[in-house]
Amino acid sequence: MDNVFILDHPLIQHKISRLRDEKTGTNEFRNLIEEIAMLMGYEALRDLPLEDVEVKTPIETCMTPFISGKKMAIVPILRAGLGMVNGILALVPSAKVGHIGLYRDPKTHEPHEYYCKLPEPIDLRTIVVVDPMLATGGSGAEAVNFIKQHGGRHIKFMCIIAAPEGLKRLREAHPDIQIYVGHLDRCLNEHAYICPGLGDAGDRIFGTR
Ligand SMILES: O=P(O)(O)OC[C@H]1O[C@H](OP(=O)(O)OP(=O)(O)O)[C@H](O)[C@@H]1O
Ligand SMILES: O=c1cc[nH]c(=O)[nH]1
Numbered sequence: 001m002d003n004v005f006i007l008d009h010p011l012i013q014h015k016i017s018r019l020r021d022e023k024t025g026t027n028e029f030r031n032l033i034e035e036i037a038m039l040m041g042y043e044a045l046r047d048l049p050l051e052d053v054e055v056k057t058p059i060e061t062c063m064t065p066f067i068s069g070k071k072m073a074i075v076p077i078l079r080a081g082l083g084m085v086n087g088i089l090a091l092v093p094s095a096k097v098g099h100i101g102l103y104r105d106p107k108t109h110e111p112h113e114y115y116c117k118l119p120e121p122i123d124l125r126t127i128v129v130v131d132p133m134l135a136t137g138g139s140g141a142e143a144v145n146f147i148k149q150h151g152g153r154h155i156k157f158m159c160i161i162a163a164p165e166g167l168k169r170l171r172e173a174h175p176d177i178q179i180y181v182g183h184l185d186r187c188l189n190e191h192a193y194i195c196p197g198l199g200d201a202g203d204r205i206f207g208t209r
């Protein structure tokens with residue numbers, strides 16, 4: 001699938017299995033989400049641009065590559081996406097963080113926006129949208145719509161678990177973005193929850209119900 005990357009590294013798979021277990025408590029769940037985000041970020045950011053800068057080693061002076069500029073934005077979809085932010089910030093501490101607030105209507109399962117704040121200049125930044133769950137794909141597709149309306153152009157979407165239905169919807173709505181997935185699950189159930197999934201990611205990260 002063009003522009004879709006399933007990151008099936010054993011460490012990511014192991015940690016996702018721990019997330020799925022209903023016996024995994026809030027603190028461990030939160031730590032795992034952050035660790036998986038970091039491991040996924042390592043792969044998803046392998047095309048970050050570099051520029052050579054002169055450095056004097058104890059031996060001699062050389063030109064050596066550094067990440068060029070400070071033009072990255074991490075954009076979590078609230079709430080659950082917040083759990084992934086620190087994992088990526090650990091890799092790129094200079095990244096700015098935007099926020100998009102969306103919740104799913106429990107009956108229609110369609111997303112509703114309640115907050116949007118993005119760092120400027122958004123059009124010049126590599127934008128990594130993060131949300132652990134891509135279920136119907138409504139929230140992900142809407143978040144990318146907002147970012148594009150605000151001028152964002154270089155967009156990656158990172159989710160830990162995707163349903164085939166959500167991946168299809170996001171790809172069809174935004175064929176130009178790269179989508180990074182930790183695991184592609186089987187299907188959605190009648191409540192639009194991912195099967196086997198891990199339940200409600202936001203509730204498990206924040207200990208709400
Ligand atoms: O692909 P979709 O069908 O749109 O579903 C996925 C969305 O649902 C969850 O958020 P939720 O609405 O539960 O909000 P929360 O993060 O505040 O719990 C999840 O974190 C995604 O944002
Ligand atoms: O399975 C799902 C679907 C949507 N949101 C979640 O947190 N989990």
Ligand SMILES: [Mg+2]
Pocket residue numbers: 080200201202203
């Ligand atoms: Mg939720």
